[in-house]
Amino acid sequence: MQEVQLAGCVIxxxxxRVLLLxxxxxxxxxxxxxGGKLDPGEDPRTTAVRELREEMGVEVTVDRNLGTRTFVENGRTMVYTWFLAQITAGEPRVLEHHIxxxxxxxxVDELAAMPEELSPNTRNFLHEISQGNIRF
Known part of the structure; x- marks a missing residue:
């Protein structure tokens, strides 16, 4: 099974409340x-920062790594690293309207009540919060 490396920011x-797209x-x-896929040679932290700029038009500073978890989507294993970050410039908005x-x-409680509307990655994240493995 193909493995895809991804990274994103929890803001x-x-x-x-958690910022979602x-x-x-x-x-x-x-x-x-x-968040999104790592470019060749790119580290997860750099990817997370770049993706926030591309997807939402904000600049962020990463505070810390929150962990890495996997999930399967469309026959591929996704390996996702979450970073806790703070917006330093810009207001979050949708930039990739085709996506x-x-x-x-x-x-978080609202999200836990609507699991069918969440990505597998976001469900993983909520599970880790509910287990006390992630605090922010």
């Missing part, structure tokens, strides 16, 4: 943590 607002493509409609149609901050 929270002053109320502890809504993917709306013919194949997938789901809320997801902003995403919305973005916003969501309460």
């Amino acid at each position: 929270t607002d002053d109320r502890g 809504h993917r709306n493509t013919p194949d997938l409609q789901q809320w997801e943590i902003p 995403h149609d919305n973005c916003g901050y969501h309460d």
